[in-house]
Amino acid sequence: MTEQAKPQVPALEGWFTMDSDKPHLLGSQCTSCGTYYFPQQKNFCKNPSCDGEEFNEVPLSRTGKLWSFTNASYKPPAPFIADDPFVPYTIAAVELDKEKMVVLGQAVTGVDVSDLKAGMEMELVLETLFEDDESEKLTWKWKPVSV
Amino acid sequence: MSNEIAVIGVGMHPWGKWGKNFVEYGVKAARDAIKDAGIDWKDVGFVSGAATMRCGYPGYVAGATFAQALGWQGAEVNTSYAACASGSQALAAARAKILSGETEVALVIGADTTPKGFLAPQGGERPDDPDWVRFRLGITNPTYFALYARRRMEIYGDTQDDFALVKVKNAEHGFTNPYARYKKKFTAEDVAASAMVADPLRLMDVCATSDGGAALIVCSEAYAKKIGKADAVKVSAISTVTPTYASSVIEMPEMATDSGAVVEAQSFRAALPMKAYEEAGVGPEDVSLAEVYDLSTALELDWMEDLRLCERGAAAAMLRAGDTKLGGRLPINTSGGLACFGEAVPAQALSQVCELTWQLRGQAGDRQVENAKVGITANQGLFGHGSSVILTK
Numbered sequence A: 001m002t003e004q005a006k007p008q009v010p011a012l013e014g015w016f017t018m019d020s021d022k023p024h025l026l027g028s029q030c031t032s033c034g035t036y037y038f039p040q041q042k043n044f045c046k047n048p049s050c051d052g053e054e055f056n057e058v059p060l061s062r063t064g065k066l067w068s069f070t071n072a073s074y075k076p077p078a079p080f081i082a083d084d085p086f087v088p089y090t091i092a093a094v095e096l097d098k099e100k101m102v103v104l105g106q107a108v109t110g111v112d113v114s115d116l117k118a119g120m121e122m123e124l125v126l127e128t129l130f131e132d133d134e135s136e137k138l139t140w141k142w143k144p145v146s147v
Numbered sequence B: 001m002s003n004e005i006a007v008i009g010v011g012m013h014p015w016g017k018w019g020k021n022f023v024e025y026g027v028k029a030a031r032d033a034i035k036d037a038g039i040d041w042k043d044v045g046f047v048s049g050a051a052t053m054r055c056g057y058p059g060y061v062a063g064a065t066f067a068q069a070l071g072w073q074g075a076e077v078n079t080s081y082a083a084c085a086s087g088s089q090a091l092a093a094a095r096a097k098i099l100s101g102e103t104e105v106a107l108v109i110g111a112d113t114t115p116k117g118f119l120a121p122q123g124g125e126r127p128d129d130p131d132w133v134r135f136r137l138g139i140t141n142p143t144y145f146a147l148y149a150r151r152r153m154e155i156y157g158d159t160q161d162d163f164a165l166v167k168v169k170n171a172e173h174g175f176t177n178p179y180a181r182y183k184k185k186f187t188a189e190d191v192a193a194s195a196m197v198a199d200p201l202r203l204m205d206v207c208a209t210s211d212g213g214a215a216l217i218v219c220s221e222a223y224a225k226k227i228g229k230a231d232a233v234k235v236s237a238i239s240t241v242t243p244t245y246a247s248s249v250i251e252m253p254e255m256a257t258d259s260g261a262v263v264e265a266q267s268f269r270a271a272l273p274m275k276a277y278e279e280a281g282v283g284p285e286d287v288s289l290a291e292v293y294d295l296s297t298a299l300e301l302d303w304m305e306d307l308r309l310c311e312r313g314a315a316a317a318m319l320r321a322g323d324t325k326l327g328g329r330l331p332i333n334t335s336g337g338l339a340c341f342g343e344a345v346p347a348q349a350l351s352q353v354c355e356l357t358w359q360l361r362g363q364a365g366d367r368q369v370e371n372a373k374v375g376i377t378a379n380q381g382l383f384g385h386g387s388s389v390i391l392t393k
């Protein structure tokens, strides 16, 4: 096989940096009250005590503590694009310390529910979500720092 | 002036997968409620319908649909949609109409026919829709309930056996309920043998979707007195508060919570009953029984703590001690809950009120809680909807 490597593109445009070494989720921060948003809020602040309308794009902390976790034993419906046969995957909810925000994502391939424990330090990595004829679509996933 | 209204009639259509038009279920429930109230359909001045989004245009205008099916008689109509809290919101609309003096008697009604197969978001590439995004990334509905369940295991030491025990208890409760869909005394072994859906939740830990219908006849206290029902069960509180920023718990369909960096994060579920207790002038210590939205077995334990029926983390101990089963000191989901019914969205919050009404009247048969005086409901749906209703004797 001499197939050329497909280009790697984000599965969701503008949700994270494509830095393969140290990727960050891209959030926004209200310039008035300082609260964070993921996905990015760009028009109006949702803090009921704030009338802010300006936001800076900010990279969110790329590590946090595991809040909870689960897996997907069954193939989700579309728009999920599954391998055939479907391979179950693990899901992590990670609490970012500075932003005080819990962010969901799949856990990196090879990490099982039995490998996880609440409070574990987790870091953000990029992995393929699916591929089509043109490209590999990458997404963020959570990986235990200790692995 | 009292803010209470009376529940003088209740009725339900059995939950199941009957495949009939939702209007049939609603009309059957309404006729039972009218008969139970001992009034004439033409005495009803306001029809408050809970909408269904799954049955086309008649479902969007449920109030009018049911009024027509029962026979147009000039009553004013209204339709409420508030996801899983639609029934409570329809009840709140009826209460406002009654307390303002605009009408004396109202029919509150909700029914649903569920489609076959999975509910999935609309097609296409729609990255601006959080519901589309989370399915693309592999985050389904059971994901959220499994995360809450696992969190309990990690923080409080709950076990999968505890979650199975909720199912076993509710199956026992619903066993003799004529309106329940599943009438089988499942065992812990049955639960353990069912397929894993989202670890730690198995198929029998999560509720199904069902067809069903429920209806209430509610009226002013003066009207209840006039027709000789001064001692009818009262609706003492209805809370349909929305969340307060910032959310502390990850909620469907979001990929992240709000940020608690500058505003303290708080739990929506815990906020829901606070207004209800305050409005009714009762506290958790007064509660005789509760009907809570057990979308998963583990969620019933969360609700017990959110309703402050026990300390945070103590729900499983109460369950293990038998306190929450019939005959225990604080029975939860005496109807059998969603575990035995499956979810029929616009009818579910009303079916909770039906169960509490039967219990407070002493008409719950094999399920009767002795000396029941105060009952509370709780449920939560998508997009900041939820409700908690308190009924008193």
Ligand SMILES: [Zn+2]
Binding pocket: A030, A031, A032, A033, A034, A035, A045, A046, A047, A050, A051, A052
């Ligand atoms: Zn702001």
